[in-house]
Amino acid sequence: MQLSILAAATCVVQLANFASAEPTAKEVAANLELFWSYNRSDPVYPSPKISGLGDWEFAYLKAVEIVSQLTNEEKVNLTVGYSSELTGCSGMIQSIPDLGFDGMCLQDAGNGVRGTDMVSSYASGIHVGASWNKQLAYDRALYMGAEFRRKGANVILGPVVGPLGRVATSGRNWEGFSSDPYLTGSLAYETVVGLQKNVVACVKHYIGNEQETNRSPPGSYGGTSATKYNASVSANIDDKTMHEAYLWPFQDSVHAGAGSIMGSYNRVNNSYACQNSKALNGLLKTELGFQGFVVSDWGGQHTGIASANAGLDMAMPSSSYWESGHLVEAVNNGSVSQDRLDDMATRVIAAWYKYARLDDPGNGMPSNVLEAHDLVDARDPASKNTIFQGAVEGHVLVKNVDNALPLKKPKLISLYGYDGIATDTEIQGASSGFGGFGGDVAAISNGTLYTGGGSGSNTPSYIDAPFNAFSQKAWEDGSFLSWDFASAEPNVNAESDVCIVFINAYATEGSDRPNLADKYSDNLVESVADQCANTMVVIHNAGIRLVDNWIDHENITAVIMAHLPGQDAGRSLVEVMYGKQSPSGRLPYTVAKKESDYGTLLDPTTPEGNVDLYYSQSNFTEGVYIDYKAFIKSNITPRYEFGFGLTYTTFEYTDLDLQTASANQSYLPPDCTIAEGGPVSLWDVLATAKVTVTNTGEVAAAEVAQLYVGIPNGPPKVLRGYGKQTIQPGQSAEYVFDLTRRDLSTWDTVTQNWVLQAGSYPVYVGKSVLDIQIGGALTFTN
Template sequence: MSSSVLYGILGLLACQAAAQADVITDDSYFYGDSPPFYPSPNATVSSNWAAAYEKARAFVGQLTLEEKVNLTGGVRQSENGCSGSIAAIPRVNFPGLCLSDAGNGIRSVDYATSWASGWSVGASFNRELAHKRAVGIASEFRKKGSNIALGPVVGPLGRVAENGRNWEGFSNDPYLCGALAYETVQGSQSVGVITSVKHFVAYEQETYRNPVGNVSSVSSNLDDKTMHELYLWPFQDAVHAGTGNIMCSYNQINGSWACQNSWAMNNLLKTELGFQGFVVSDWGGQHSGVASANAGLDMVMPTGSTYWGDNLTLAVTNGSVTAARVDDMATRIIAAWYQMGQDSSDYPAPGSGIPYDVSAPHEKVIGWDKSYKDIVYQGALEGHVLVKNANNALPLQSPQLISLYGYSAKTPDSFYVGNGEWNEGDYSLGENATYTAANSVEEGTGIAVNGTIISGGGSGANMPMYISSPFEALTARAQEDYTGLYWDFESTDPEVDPTSDACIVDVNAFASEGWDRPNLHDDYTDSIILNVAAKCANTIVVFQNAGARLVDTFIDHPNVTALIFAHVPGQDSGKALVSLLYGDENFSGKMPYSIPKNESDYAGLDAPSLPEGEFAYFPQSNFSEGVYIDYRAFDAKNITPRYEFGFGLSYTTFAFSGLNVALNGSVSTASYPTGQIVEGGQEDLWDVVATVTASITNTGSVKGAEVAQLYVGIPGGPVKQLRGFEKPVLEVNGTASLTFPLTRRDLSSWDTVAQKWELQQGSYPLYVGSSSRDLPLTGTLTIS
């Protein structure tokens, strides 16, 4: 029996199972056992996509079955360096498609920019900046001839603190993550570049993300409420923004691989959320032919030849996959191409500016644009978060001597344009740690990169025009001010001149796709900090961090006066840091995740799940904590974090006043939405049910921006959840009005039996302030 016939039988059995499925009575129906959902729905066509679908259906109607199938699978080619390619169909003037890494800037090319990565954008809490950044990044993709940017990342969401890819996304909070994803999709696609929002869904660890030997991919086991209220939430925002593509993930979801999970793709994405675009597999994430086609996968990368290609053509001819399913795959792909205007004669040819080998002769195609220079710098700037500033250590006040220490202060020894990341030899520091990039990390004390980091590693890395290191930026400032500057980047116990006005220790916490971090701090780095602090009364610590970093081994040392989380700031790393250190710019970043005092505070969520016991060959990751991750968990367990979600200091102070709540009387407050399905779900989910207003005043002595945050207590859920943020820039004594619209979805919880968002009757506590634990304004919204 051929594999296609076998998978066809399995698909038919799954369809019968779906028809015979039990009535959903509670959340346990989903946990660990993904329900079947067939058939895969054809795109329903929203009004926004009507013209594109009319063109796409006419286009696909001209194609042979083989040509339709060729649209669904990648091809390997040597004429360009695209991460993935769909072949051209010359007879109908279709040029093909180029898919390129990544959501933080185009990778593996020359003449491109290293933008601030996702975590830095999350730390900015700045919708407008996220939008402008997306426009700038997408403009480089377009100039280089890329049709699809593989990003933004909204999964992993950050459930596992050691996850090697948390830095690629925006935040551990679904509301913040979704709001910034919305702006990123809108900004990118306004330039005509399709966003591939990834990784769908519940992809929360690198360890055993793919099968290894006899051990299968990890299964993320979660209930339906957790799925909707946490992990699906930011994808819903991205679909609502109109994304043309979603990438399915490597992991299994409740026992079924994400790229053949019919409940996730056919039901959640294409039915409930009304997704108009196409689903692409992560590279090598397909594990079946007929089963993945019937479950809703539309395109496979990097090649269609293993399970699809001729096998998919055969599956159609023998009835295992319907012709209508392949038509829908092709139509969704071509509709996204039309929707973004990529059929225009001025859209560059796929991969035309992405050389296969940058060391070989090739045409020079300039991606960067000087007009985005300020956005690149602002992204680096607003991603820095000041979390300690004792004795007004910062800003620096005309220092006569600065001493600079730490391995992250200098420019990396090398940067290889061919893969957009540091050479492997630069990944370690003496005995700091070693790692294997497959699925495990050897025992060690941590991972750090020898030189300032501008991004994490792997497919989410990006290309710099240059790298402004802290050392270079401080050198330029010292030259301008005629300040003494001493440095030592090698010693763990350096000599220190005790007359130094400030000793800056610049270190990092590196993370990368392909492996999870061994732990959340390392003795090597902490020893440098403590040894400097023992000799210098004003020790300022800076972390370029691509992962959460515990600090309690040194933070209470009396000589550690300041701590900055710089995150992953891109090529303007040093310039931004020095501007902040001297007070030329004010800190405005906030923590987009929480930092606890100890690993134990994570309650087991500090490390990835491993195969064990009866599941030695089938690793299981049980999301038994439900929606209680990060600040939700700390609130529920009454754990005081070292630095809470939303926290960040400034050189000025702010005061909040005048909380007011107004219910929108023209909007229905019935228990369930009744609107038709649009992109993102039922259309009345986006109705504004109530509006919260307040005022904020700059009560300090310098200009500054503050992130005002609204939290809501939804009955039966966490004590509070982020449901609004604004970031006004205020002059001294300046006041701004704050407005937080609350939609039906913002105030609803997921009803697993009704399979709808439920707006409960009753009282909703409201909190407004500067962090998840500093909320001076309180009020109540009553829905009846």
């Protein structure tokens, strides 16, 4: 065994240096020692078969019936994507007309149908996270999934719950909901349920995909050819952290019935995610009881036999490893079992049959997805309010001096900044890279940022930019608009009643962000503020955006984190700034005062030393302490904490009532009866918290009440409940938070189980993680 390990490691070193000078024996030895000092992923075989858990039974039995009639060649066709110039699908699976299987169209993205006409641009994931609204998340998913179906897509490549947000500058954080696993998981649950009324949800990216830098080997699909790295970054995650952080939202997604999971590009504990038997066979298919199929990210498959046996069920967009008879040959010679191939095909058919089968099977794929097609309007007029309200509720007001907002029919309004107008150049849809001002940038200079870049971007029906919406409001109010969206140092009319500066913070797939604030935008803000006594700043930000370079300027009276609202960016902003609705968004991440406050979690991991010799190892040694947990642990005061957001009224919290379940069995470890999402008892409610919130101000507003729990031997505060209700002035509302066994347990690495510890559990309820209004404690005894 030692010889095989050494041989394998030496082979990797040789491959790593094929284009460089021959390494010395000392360098090879040092490289081997370094490599094997890092985590390795335990093998878990064989791959569990779909069993028809829960409400999968009927689809499972139908899939077994269909697959039993297929040849091995036909089964392989269900596992390998193919290209077609006739469709705009991101990936395709061949049809079997004789058996009523119409094939499958897998299509980007989790924020709206990408790259076609007559569809909608929904608020992006980060905007949904900032809304803290489960019902809106469900409604958005319901309408969005229906648009995919009307366009002929069977599988939506979303939602995103990985990256979770470990790295502050990660290029794809905007596609996900939050840097907190609980908030992300709860919104993912609603999204999966809503989407799967019409299509298969493909939850991504599984797992540890926390950076874009070096996410793939050079020259591979999604890789960066300019690098010399010899393998993709390895996310080295310990067992406890995996369960309590990164696996958590995937568990919620499986519990919701997710039909598909997408394997990520990166390695996990030095094994590629799409061939990691521990992650796929062990965690996902055994521990969580996942019944759907696992598909590779596009080009994320690196082996044939190893990936099949490790639990990969479908390779996209094609597979040189499985097609052309290779996988059939592996089955014939016993390298891959017949059961494994059958299970791969069965999982694909079962998910299709359960969630995405056409109303009239057997007639082939609809032509809606064809590039040359009759115009098919996939939108539902009933979705307009959800799209608009979703845009409204993701705006977070973080500064409002002396009630500068809401605006009250100002006479002279001056608008500035490159983000204020719509353009006909869709730079936001670019696959990678940064544009705009050149050099040290984090912004896009040619229009309102309504979505981020890459495969997660979406196609708008229109772009309602701030300038459009303010023009309409000026017409209604008789205001006079002055604007300059091009100048870096505009001349400001000193008589302006209000000056509004529009900037953005861009992020995209394929690149991590160069910074969390750019000099051009900061200078623009300061230039206007120096000349205008009532300056307001609106930031369309695809992730964390620092503001300390100008936030304390005496003339800056209001700041809004406007995130990525989708096509209704302008009118939703006006809705909030003019007080038609009080802002109700809350930050789904932490905004620091300076970049260094994020410590080692600011930037992606890159190799040290000779990049031809060393693997890129990202060691998650911080455990669960990311974002607000890290700030609290290190006693760092942020500029704006997780969960923070202002409204136009005030709220009072009273009457906290904490109750625990009376049955003694509540204190026992969870049983081993597995359902989708893991042991069924994990979802038992062990305690309930109730609190009364009263609107003590003068305007109606929605309050997001947040419940945090101190888990013994863990972080002093973890989010474990939230609710959002609109409360009229002088009225009260009761918020009820159910705490499940999983919410209150920790993962025990020895027993490999969730354990409810005996002891006291502090409970905090308030407006943010730091603005606690009322508290108490729960006690559990053996």
